[in-house]
Amino acid sequence: MSPPPGDERKLIIAEPLIYFVEMVISAVRSLLGRPSLAHSVRKEGLTYLRPDKMKRIEQALRSVAGVPGDFLEFGVALGGSAIVIAAQAEGRHFHGFDVFEMIPPPTSDKDDVKSKERFEVIRSGQASGIAGETYYGYRPDLLGDVKAAFARHGLPVDGRSRFLHKGLFEATWPEVAIERVAFAHLDCDWYDPVRFCLEAVADRLSPGGLLVIDDYHAYGGCRTAVDEFLGERADFAFENGPNPILRKN
Numbered sequence: 579m580s581p582p583p584g585d586e587r588k589l590i591i592a593e594p595l596i597y598f599v600e601m602v603i604s605a606v607r608s609l610l611g612r613p614s615l616a617h618s619v620r621k622e623g624l625t626y627l628r629p630d631k632m633k634r635i636e637q638a639l640r641s642v643a644g645v646p647g648d649f650l651e652f653g654v655a656l657g658g659s660a661i662v663i664a665a666q667a668e669g670r671h672f673h674g675f676d677v678f679e680m681i682p683p684p685t686s687d688k689d690d691v692k693s694k695e696r697f698e699v700i701r702s703g704q705a706s707g708i709a710g711e712t713y714y715g716y717r718p719d720l721l722g723d724v725k726a727a728f729a730r731h732g733l734p735v736d737g738r739s740r741f742l743h744k745g746l747f748e749a750t751w752p753e754v755a756i757e758r759v760a761f762a763h764l765d766c767d768w769y770d771p772v773r774f775c776l777e778a779v780a781d782r783l784s785p786g787g788l789l790v791i792d793d794y795h796a797y798g799g800c801r802t803a804v805d806e807f808l809g810e811r812a813d814f815a816f817e818n819g820p821n822p823i824l825r826k827n
Protein backbone atom coordinates (compact mmCIF):
# COMPACT_ATOMS: atom_id res chain seq x y z
CA MET A 579 0.00 0.00 0.00
CA SER A 580 2.37 2.73 -1.20
CA PRO A 581 1.29 6.36 -1.18
CA PRO A 582 -0.40 7.57 -4.35
CA PRO A 583 1.89 9.65 -6.59
CA GLY A 584 -0.36 12.75 -6.28
CA ASP A 585 -0.02 12.82 -2.51
CA GLU A 586 3.70 12.26 -2.79
CA ARG A 587 4.00 15.28 -5.11
CA LYS A 588 2.11 17.51 -2.64
CA LEU A 589 4.34 16.28 0.15
CA ILE A 590 7.50 17.02 -1.80
CA ILE A 591 6.35 20.62 -2.32
CA ALA A 592 4.76 21.38 1.08
CA GLU A 593 7.06 19.67 3.53
CA PRO A 594 10.34 21.47 2.78
CA LEU A 595 8.48 24.76 3.18
CA ILE A 596 7.06 23.74 6.56
CA TYR A 597 10.45 22.52 7.74
CA PHE A 598 12.13 25.70 6.54
CA VAL A 599 9.68 27.86 8.52
CA GLU A 600 10.09 25.68 11.61
CA MET A 601 13.86 25.72 11.26
CA VAL A 602 13.79 29.54 11.15
CA ILE A 603 11.61 29.61 14.29
CA SER A 604 14.00 27.22 16.01
CA ALA A 605 17.01 29.35 14.99
CA VAL A 606 15.31 32.51 16.29
CA ARG A 607 14.47 30.78 19.60
CA SER A 608 18.08 29.72 19.84
CA LEU A 609 19.32 33.27 19.17
CA LEU A 610 16.96 34.52 21.88
CA GLY A 611 18.58 32.06 24.29
CA ARG A 612 15.60 29.69 24.38
CA PRO A 613 16.69 26.70 22.30
CA SER A 614 14.07 23.99 21.86
CA LEU A 615 14.65 20.62 23.48
CA ALA A 616 15.13 19.07 20.04
CA HIS A 617 17.83 21.66 19.33
CA SER A 618 19.51 21.01 22.70
CA VAL A 619 19.70 17.22 22.33
CA ARG A 620 21.11 17.64 18.87
CA LYS A 621 23.70 20.13 20.09
CA GLU A 622 24.70 17.72 22.86
CA GLY A 623 25.25 14.94 20.30
CA LEU A 624 22.46 12.77 21.72
CA THR A 625 20.65 12.02 18.47
CA TYR A 626 21.21 10.86 14.92
CA LEU A 627 17.93 12.37 13.78
CA ARG A 628 18.01 15.28 11.37
CA PRO A 629 16.01 18.35 12.48
CA ASP A 630 13.31 17.68 9.87
CA LYS A 631 12.68 14.22 11.30
CA MET A 632 12.63 15.57 14.84
CA LYS A 633 10.09 18.20 13.81
CA ARG A 634 7.83 15.49 12.39
CA ILE A 635 8.03 13.63 15.70
CA GLU A 636 7.13 16.78 17.62
CA GLN A 637 4.19 17.46 15.29
CA ALA A 638 3.02 13.84 15.58
CA LEU A 639 3.19 14.03 19.38
CA ARG A 640 1.08 17.18 19.39
CA SER A 641 -1.47 15.56 17.11
CA VAL A 642 -2.11 12.68 19.55
CA ALA A 643 -2.92 15.03 22.44
CA GLY A 644 -6.45 13.58 22.74
CA VAL A 645 -5.53 9.97 22.02
CA PRO A 646 -5.30 7.69 25.07
CA GLY A 647 -2.16 5.64 25.69
CA ASP A 648 1.53 5.68 26.48
CA PHE A 649 4.42 7.01 24.40
CA LEU A 650 7.06 4.48 23.31
CA GLU A 651 10.38 4.41 21.54
CA PHE A 652 12.06 1.31 20.10
CA GLY A 653 15.71 2.24 19.47
CA VAL A 654 16.93 4.77 22.05
CA ALA A 655 20.73 4.69 21.50
CA LEU A 656 22.03 7.89 23.16
CA GLY A 657 18.54 9.05 24.13
CA GLY A 658 18.05 12.19 21.99
CA SER A 659 14.70 11.43 20.41
CA ALA A 660 13.59 9.57 23.56
CA ILE A 661 14.11 12.72 25.64
CA VAL A 662 12.03 14.78 23.21
CA ILE A 663 9.23 12.19 23.29
CA ALA A 664 9.34 11.74 27.08
CA ALA A 665 9.15 15.51 27.58
CA GLN A 666 5.77 15.58 25.83
CA ALA A 667 4.41 12.57 27.69
CA GLU A 668 2.90 14.68 30.54
CA GLY A 669 0.43 12.52 32.42
CA ARG A 670 1.29 9.41 30.43
CA HIS A 671 4.03 6.83 30.73
CA PHE A 672 7.12 6.85 28.52
CA HIS A 673 8.82 3.53 27.73
CA GLY A 674 12.13 3.31 25.86
CA PHE A 675 13.42 -0.05 24.61
CA ASP A 676 16.99 -0.84 23.54
CA VAL A 677 19.82 -3.32 24.06
CA PHE A 678 21.91 -0.31 25.21
CA GLU A 679 24.99 -1.93 23.72
CA MET A 680 26.07 -2.76 20.17
CA ILE A 681 23.13 -3.00 17.78
CA PRO A 682 22.11 -6.60 16.97
CA PRO A 683 23.04 -7.67 13.40
CA PRO A 684 20.65 -7.56 10.44
CA THR A 685 19.99 -11.28 10.04
CA SER A 686 17.04 -11.39 7.65
CA ASP A 687 17.48 -12.06 3.95
CA LYS A 688 15.10 -9.09 3.57
CA ASP A 689 17.81 -6.75 4.84
CA ASP A 690 19.70 -4.98 2.09
CA VAL A 691 23.42 -4.86 1.34
CA LYS A 692 23.65 -1.36 2.80
CA SER A 693 22.41 -2.65 6.21
CA LYS A 694 24.89 -5.52 6.19
CA GLU A 695 27.80 -3.26 5.19
CA ARG A 696 26.87 -0.76 7.90
CA PHE A 697 26.75 -3.51 10.50
CA GLU A 698 30.19 -4.82 9.41
CA VAL A 699 31.68 -1.37 10.06
CA ILE A 700 30.10 -1.37 13.53
CA ARG A 701 31.18 -4.93 14.31
CA SER A 702 34.75 -4.25 13.20
CA GLY A 703 35.06 -1.47 15.77
CA GLN A 704 35.46 1.20 13.07
CA ALA A 705 32.20 3.11 13.55
CA SER A 706 32.67 6.70 14.63
CA GLY A 707 30.34 8.48 17.01
CA ILE A 708 28.63 11.84 16.69
CA ALA A 709 31.11 14.76 16.52
CA GLY A 710 34.12 12.52 17.15
CA GLU A 711 32.72 10.93 20.35
CA THR A 712 32.95 7.18 20.99
CA TYR A 713 30.33 5.35 18.94
CA TYR A 714 27.40 4.64 21.29
CA GLY A 715 27.53 0.89 20.74
CA TYR A 716 31.08 0.75 22.15
CA ARG A 717 30.31 2.63 25.38
CA PRO A 718 30.82 0.64 28.59
CA ASP A 719 27.64 1.94 30.29
CA LEU A 720 25.33 3.30 27.62
CA LEU A 721 22.21 2.86 29.77
CA GLY A 722 23.86 4.86 32.59
CA ASP A 723 24.82 7.59 30.11
CA VAL A 724 21.25 7.78 28.78
CA LYS A 725 19.77 7.94 32.28
CA ALA A 726 22.16 10.78 33.10
CA ALA A 727 21.08 12.64 29.94
CA PHE A 728 17.40 12.25 30.88
CA ALA A 729 18.15 13.59 34.38
CA ARG A 730 20.07 16.59 32.98
CA HIS A 731 16.94 17.51 31.06
CA GLY A 732 14.75 17.30 34.16
CA LEU A 733 13.24 13.96 33.13
CA PRO A 734 14.58 11.36 35.57
CA VAL A 735 14.04 7.73 34.61
CA ASP A 736 12.10 7.10 37.79
CA GLY A 737 10.43 3.78 37.04
CA ARG A 738 7.05 5.38 37.75
CA SER A 739 6.34 7.50 34.71
CA ARG A 740 9.55 6.98 32.70
CA PHE A 741 11.06 3.59 31.99
CA LEU A 742 14.05 2.32 30.01
CA HIS A 743 14.04 -1.41 29.26
CA LYS A 744 17.44 -2.94 28.51
CA GLY A 745 17.56 -6.02 26.28
CA LEU A 746 16.32 -7.28 22.94
CA PHE A 747 12.82 -5.98 22.15
CA GLU A 748 11.76 -9.59 21.71
CA ALA A 749 12.78 -10.27 25.34
CA THR A 750 11.72 -7.07 27.12
CA TRP A 751 8.40 -6.28 25.39
CA PRO A 752 6.56 -9.36 26.73
CA GLU A 753 7.70 -8.45 30.28
CA VAL A 754 6.20 -4.96 30.24
CA ALA A 755 2.50 -4.39 30.88
CA ILE A 756 1.45 -1.70 28.42
CA GLU A 757 -2.26 -1.70 27.69
CA ARG A 758 -2.69 1.22 25.34
CA VAL A 759 -0.32 3.18 23.13
CA ALA A 760 -0.89 6.60 21.58
CA PHE A 761 2.50 7.05 19.91
CA ALA A 762 5.54 4.91 19.11
CA HIS A 763 8.80 5.86 17.40
CA LEU A 764 10.36 2.91 15.59
CA ASP A 765 14.04 3.66 15.09
CA CYS A 766 15.66 0.25 14.89
CA ASP A 767 17.01 0.03 11.34
CA TRP A 768 16.67 -3.60 10.22
CA TYR A 769 13.84 -5.88 9.02
CA ASP A 770 13.39 -8.19 12.05
CA PRO A 771 13.15 -5.58 14.81
CA VAL A 772 10.93 -3.26 12.74
CA ARG A 773 8.58 -6.12 11.87
CA PHE A 774 8.54 -7.28 15.50
CA CYS A 775 7.74 -3.80 16.84
CA LEU A 776 4.96 -3.19 14.30
CA GLU A 777 3.26 -6.42 15.27
CA ALA A 778 3.84 -5.90 18.98
CA VAL A 779 2.29 -2.44 19.05
CA ALA A 780 -0.38 -2.55 16.32
CA ASP A 781 -3.23 -4.00 18.36
CA ARG A 782 -2.48 -1.88 21.42
CA LEU A 783 -2.41 1.37 19.47
CA SER A 784 -5.52 3.48 20.13
CA PRO A 785 -7.60 4.66 17.16
CA GLY A 786 -5.93 7.86 15.96
CA GLY A 787 -2.60 6.68 17.38
CA LEU A 788 0.61 7.05 15.37
CA LEU A 789 3.73 5.07 14.55
CA VAL A 790 6.67 7.08 13.23
CA ILE A 791 9.14 5.02 11.21
CA ASP A 792 12.64 6.43 11.12
CA ASP A 793 14.40 4.19 8.61
CA TYR A 794 11.83 3.65 5.84
CA HIS A 795 13.90 5.61 3.34
CA ALA A 796 17.27 4.52 4.77
CA TYR A 797 17.25 0.72 4.89
CA GLY A 798 15.51 -1.75 2.56
CA GLY A 799 14.68 -4.19 5.36
CA CYS A 800 12.78 -1.54 7.30
CA ARG A 801 10.88 -0.55 4.17
CA THR A 802 9.97 -4.15 3.40
CA ALA A 803 8.78 -4.73 6.97
CA VAL A 804 6.51 -1.67 6.78
CA ASP A 805 5.19 -2.46 3.29
CA GLU A 806 4.37 -6.04 4.31
CA PHE A 807 2.62 -4.79 7.44
CA LEU A 808 0.55 -2.27 5.49
CA GLY A 809 -0.41 -4.98 3.01
CA GLU A 810 -1.90 -6.96 5.88
CA ARG A 811 -3.45 -4.13 7.91
CA ALA A 812 -6.11 -2.08 6.19
CA ASP A 813 -6.69 -0.23 9.49
CA PHE A 814 -3.44 1.73 9.06
CA ALA A 815 -2.91 4.67 6.69
CA PHE A 816 0.53 5.63 5.36
CA GLU A 817 1.64 9.28 5.43
CA ASN A 818 4.94 9.68 3.62
CA GLY A 819 7.72 12.05 4.63
CA PRO A 820 11.34 11.87 5.78
CA ASN A 821 10.17 9.53 8.56
CA PRO A 822 6.79 8.17 7.44
CA ILE A 823 3.84 7.98 9.79
CA LEU A 824 1.43 5.06 10.09
CA ARG A 825 -1.91 6.30 11.44
CA LYS A 826 -4.40 3.84 12.92
CA ASN A 827 -7.96 4.49 11.79
Ligand SMILES: C[S@@+](CC[C@H](N)C(=O)[O-])C[C@H]1O[C@@H](n2cnc3c(N)ncnc32)[C@H](O)[C@@H]1O
Pocket residue numbers: 624625626627652653654655656657658659660675676677678679680681682745746747748765766767771
Ligand atom coordinates in the same frame (compact mmCIF):
# COMPACT_ATOMS: atom_id res chain seq x y z
C1 LIG B 1 19.60 4.29 15.12
S1 LIG B 1 19.67 3.85 16.77
C2 LIG B 1 18.45 4.85 17.57
C3 LIG B 1 18.75 6.33 17.44
C4 LIG B 1 18.02 7.25 18.42
N1 LIG B 1 16.59 7.14 18.37
C5 LIG B 1 18.44 8.69 18.22
O1 LIG B 1 17.72 9.60 18.63
O2 LIG B 1 19.55 8.92 17.70
C6 LIG B 1 18.95 2.25 16.75
C7 LIG B 1 18.92 1.57 18.10
O3 LIG B 1 18.06 0.42 18.03
C8 LIG B 1 18.61 -0.60 18.85
N2 LIG B 1 18.09 -1.91 18.43
C9 LIG B 1 18.01 -2.38 17.16
N3 LIG B 1 17.49 -3.63 17.15
C10 LIG B 1 17.19 -3.93 18.43
C11 LIG B 1 16.57 -5.06 19.08
N4 LIG B 1 16.18 -6.12 18.39
N5 LIG B 1 16.40 -5.01 20.42
C12 LIG B 1 16.80 -3.92 21.12
N6 LIG B 1 17.40 -2.83 20.58
C13 LIG B 1 17.59 -2.83 19.25
C14 LIG B 1 20.11 -0.46 18.64
O4 LIG B 1 20.85 -1.08 19.64
C15 LIG B 1 20.27 1.06 18.59
O5 LIG B 1 20.57 1.59 19.84
